[in-house]
Amino acid sequence: MSCKKFKIFLSAYIDQEITKDEQEKLLEHLKTCSACTRELKYLKQMKRIFLLKEKKEPQEFFETRLFARIRSKRERLAWRAYLPVFKKSILAVLIFFLLVVGLLNYRNFLYQRPAEIISDLLIDTEIEENFEEELLEIYYGPLG
């Protein structure tokens, strides 16, 4: 097995994420390989450096600022909660308006159509005028 493979094992070894079989092979290899022994020393130092790294604090009033943002977001969300209801109301008004307009037109259609038909049939002014002229000719003889 190559040293590179053992170096990958070493990285997992210091994290205690190595199988028992891999660990046995690695420890056997370390007995004879000075390069890998040096690598192990480096990895241990690296771990130590990170362990010494102090945790940093967030900036002042982190929670106060966060909760203020949450409150403002909640207010916005609360307003948004009414948005679907508002949209539905607008839609309902629009549908109602269209229905009313439609009904009125339909009513006009129902009541006006027969009148139009009758007027079309009976009130033809040209026929009526001709008829009147014919009657006058019968009574008074040919006109003009």
Added chain:
Amino acid sequence: MEEDFELLAKFRKGDQHAFELLVRKYKMTVFNTIYSIIGNAQEADDIAQEVFLRVYTKAGSFKGKSSFSTWLYRITVNKCLDELKKRNNRIISYETEFNEEEKLKLKDVLASREKDSTQELIRKELQDIIQKAMNSLPEKYRIILTLKEIEGLSYNEISQVMKISVGKVKIWLFRARQKLKEKLAFLYPQGE
């Protein structure tokens, strides 16, 4: 872990105090993870706020398949990746080179005994030196080293947070450590 689930359940039922307790418990973790990945305290603070706002609005979508902390780390890492993507369009240069004084300090810390190196002043200086080394790494290595070395997550947890296989976690950590070694080559004179 059980405690987190309980707090989350209470929060979902409308208990705001339960959410406050979750923030108090995890604010340091979230902030330090972001700071280690992003490398700037002011930006880390802003992103940490964004993370908790997301938790607040998305708590209902958490299915409980992983632990709460794993879910929180995933949101945190994703927010960092979003920020790093935005940065691709901006020129941001953080100092990544060590000066002679910093090199000496780091050597001293490693040479000193554990109790000496825990002095507050040294620890604070060391923090900046380590951050400088981290800033020089590619982002995926910065993330994986942060999750392992700063947050102490297991390979399995890292694989869940980063959505990669455990095998890949092993290889990426190995490569990240090699890159860091190159950066800290002054600590290891040739032949030593």
